[in-house]
Structure formats: C-alpha cells, structure tokens
Amino acid sequence: MASSESTYILDRRESVKSDDSTDTKQLVLEDGTASQETSSLLQTSFNFINSIIGSGVVGVAYALRQAGFGMGLILLIMFAVVTDYSLCILIKAGIATGTSTYQDLVQAAFGLPGFYMLTFMQFIYPFIAMISYNVIIGDTVTKVFVRIFKVTPDSILGNRHFIVIMASLLVTLPLSLHRNISKLNKVSLVSLIIILAILGFVVVRIGTFADAVPSLPGSYMFADKGITKAIGVIAFAYMCHHNSFLLFAALKDPTQRRWNKVTHISLALSCCIIVLFGIGGYVSFNVYSQGDLFENYCKDDDIANVARLLFTLTIMLTYPIECFVTREVLDNAFFVTRFPSNLVRHIIMTLFIVLTTFAFSTLTDCLASSSNSICLSQ
Numbered sequence: 001m002a003s004s005e006s007t008y009i010l011d012r013r014e015s016v017k018s019d020d021s022t023d024t025k026q027l028v029l030e031d032g033t034a035s036q037e038t039s040s041l042l043q044t045s046f047n048f049i050n051s052i053i054g055s056g057v058v059g060v061a062y063a064l065r066q067a068g069f070g071m072g073l074i075l076l077i078m079f080a081v082v083t084d085y086s087l088c089i090l091i092k093a094g095i096a097t098g099t100s101t102y103q104d105l106v107q108a109a110f111g112l113p114g115f116y117m118l119t120f121m122q123f124i125y126p127f128i129a130m131i132s133y134n135v136i137i138g139d140t141v142t143k144v145f146v147r148i149f150k151v152t153p154d155s156i157l158g159n160r161h162f163i164v165i166m167a168s169l170l171v172t173l174p175l176s177l178h179r180n181i182s183k184l185n186k187v188s189l190v191s192l193i194i195i196l197a198i199l200g201f202v203v204v205r206i207g208t209f210a211d212a213v214p215s216l217p218g219s220y221m222f223a224d225k226g227i228t229k230a231i232g233v234i235a236f237a238y239m240c241h242h243n244s245f246l247l248f249a250a251l252k253d254p255t256q257r258r259w260n261k262v263t264h265i266s267l268a269l270s271c272c273i274i275v276l277f278g279i280g281g282y283v284s285f286n287v288y289s290q291g292d293l294f295e296n297y298c299k300d301d302d303i304a305n306v307a308r309l310l311f312t313l314t315i316m317l318t319y320p321i322e323c324f325v326t327r328e329v330l331d332n333a334f335f336v337t338r339f340p341s342n343l344v345r346h347i348i349m350t351l352f353i354v355l356t357t358f359a360f361s362t363l364t365d366c367l368a369s370s371s372n373s374i375c376l377s378q
Contacts, residue, residue: 054129066229070221135364141312142159161362194317
C-alpha cells in the first residue's frame with residue numbers, strides 16, 4: 001500500500017514540468033479552462049485576511065490571560081510564523097503533485113483514507129464556524145436592539161431567529177451565491193476596514209478601563225498554567241488552511257513566488273491586528289478578560305454596542321468564504337468526477353448549506369457567558 005502511494009506521488013511529479021509557470025497552470029487549470037475573473041496580489045490578501053480575522057480575534061485577550069502575558073504574545077507571533085510557513089508549503093506540495101484542491105493533495109499523499117478524512121475535517125470546520133456565526137449574529141444584534149431601540153425580547157426585532165433569517169437573505173446568502181471567490185474582494189476590504197475601526201475602539205478604551213479595573217498580583221506574569229487553553233484559542237484565530245487552494249486558484253498569475261508574497265502580507269497584517277486586539281483587551285481587563293472580549297463591556301455602553309454591531313457585520317462578510325469552502329468540499333466529494341458543474345447544482349448546494357447552518361444555529365443560544373466579567377459605566 002505504501003509503495004503504491006509513493007509511486008503515485010512520483011508519477012504525478014514526473015507528469016508535471018519543472019517550469020514554475022507550467023506547474024502553476026496545471027494546478028489552477030485543472031479542466032483546461034481558466035476562471036474569467038482573478039484577483040490581484042493585494043485583493044487576494046484582502047480575502048486571506050478576512051478568512052483569518054474572524055470571530056477568533058475577540059478571544060485573544062482571554063488567551064493572554066490563560067497563557068500569561070509574555071508567553072501569550074510569544075505564542076501569537078510563533079503561530080503566525082508557523083501558519084505562514086505551512087501555507088507556503090501547502091501550495092508548493094499542490095504544485096509538486098499536480099493537484100488543485102486540498103482533498104486531492106491529501107489523496108495523493110495518503111490515498112483514499114486520507115481523502116475521506118480530510119473531506120470530513122475540511123467540511124466540518126467551516127460548517128460549524130458558519131453555525132457559530134449565525135448564533136453570534138442572532139444573539140448580539142437582538143441584545144443591541146433591545147438596548148438601543150428599546151424593543152422587547154418578544155418583538156420581531158428582539159427575535160434572534162428573525163435577525164438571522166434577515167441577515168441570511170440580505171447579506172450572507174447573496175454573497176455566498178457567487179461562483180468565483182474573487183467577487184468577494186471588495187467585501188473583504190470592507191470587512192478589514194471595519195475590523196480596524198473596532199480595533200481603534202478597543203485601543204482607545206484602554207484609557208477608560210486600565211486604571212479603573214483592579215489589577216491583581218500576577219496579572220502580568222510571563223507564563224501561566226493555562227497555556228494549553230491558549231494554544232487552542234490562538235490556533236483557531238489563525239485557522240485558514242482550508243481555503244488556501246481556493247484563494248490561490250483565484251490569484252492573477254498564480255506562481256509560488258506570488259503566493260508566498262500574499263501569504264507573508266496577509267499573515268503579517270493579521271498578526272499585527274490579532275496582537276493589538278490581545279494587548280488592548282488584556283491591558284483593559286487583565287485577569288477579568290472573557291472568552292468574548294465584548295462580554296467585558298457593559299450592555300448599556302452605547303459605543304461598545306456600535307462596535308458589537310460592526311463586529312456582527314464582519315462576521316456576515318466572513319461567512320461567504322466559509323460557505324465557498326464547504327460547497328467546494330461537497331462538490332469534490334460527491335459530484336465533480338461524475339457530473340459537470342452547473343448553475344442549478346451550485347444554487348441548490350448553496351441554499352442547502354445556508355439553510356442547514358441556520359437550522360442548527362436555532363438549537364443553541366448565546367456562545368459566551370459574562371458571569372465573571374467586570375463592567376464599568378461611563
């Protein structure tokens with residue numbers, strides 16, 4: 001078994017020419033036709049950053065609390081470097097084996113068992129992420145509406161299911177129906193701008209909370225016993241490998257060198273944003289930092305409520321990228337080798353994913369608890 005798999009990989013390598021442009025062409029043009037719309041290096045970086053800076057960014061301060069301030073910062077930078085390196089290697093392996101999807105790459109290395117295992121993992125992660133996005137949208141928006149517009153929880157604007165349905169119909173579903181991920185370039189840029197605005201809010205509010213929040217002994221110790229918890233949070237914050245082949249395929253003039261540049265730019269900027277979120281949140285609330293940073297801000301803090309609404313908007317703009325991955329995984333697993341791609345199947349699969357994630361999101365309520373949070377009025 002092992003020898004046959006090794007032979008398969010070697011055969012695939014022999015079939016691919018050594019010229020970099022030819023390698024890339026085989027990776028991207030699997031069926032001999034190119035996608036009509038591609039993304040520039042900077043546009044691809046926008047999509048990449050949008051896929052990285054998702055809901056995980058609000059948990060970074062909690063990771064610093066668990067790992068210790070110094071060790072937490074080291075882990076944030078270390079994971080960025082490791083993620084950067086692994087993403088470059090991932091595409092390099094795809095070029096070497098002549099494969100155009102993550103699933104095919106794993107199949108080339110591990111055979112059908114690897115293909116099915118990766119298919120399950122690559123499907124379940126973005127699928128669960130989309131469910132959590134719906135929960136965040138429903139819970140956050142309804143709570144803010146209750147505060148700002150004085151609606152009652154029993155009213156239609158206080159109904160989390162109605163909010164998620166409207167968000168799906170007006171934002172996530174229309175964006176998810178695109179067939180080319182390059183269509184999300186401007187959306188990802190908007191999401192990045194919003195994230196920077198939220199980061200500005202967190203940094204500015206340091207002055208409000210830093211002196212008022214009681215600092216306990218050991219608040220800034222270098223390392224703490226919760227390192228394993230912190231690693232889980234940080235790894236989630238940088239998770240983006242599952243959509244790397246989609247982004248590479250949409251890159252204009254896709255070569256290994258250009259992909260490396262995209263990866264370096266995206267991870268460097270993402271790391272800066274994540275680190276600043278962590279520092280801003282932890283300096284503000286130190287040992288009281290919650291798994292969801294916004295749980296530390298008072299419910300009657302109107303500026304924080306605006307930031308909460310902006311954050312839910314970034315979640316809506318990140319949702320389509322996860323939907324792209326989920327749809328591609330299902331397509332590769334069940335249809336691509338037997339039936340040609342068509343618009344009807346594309347629409348049906350997208351509707352199925354969006355409706356299913358909505359259905360599962362109705363089974364749970366708020367993902368975070370603020371029982372140990374500290375709240376200071378203005």
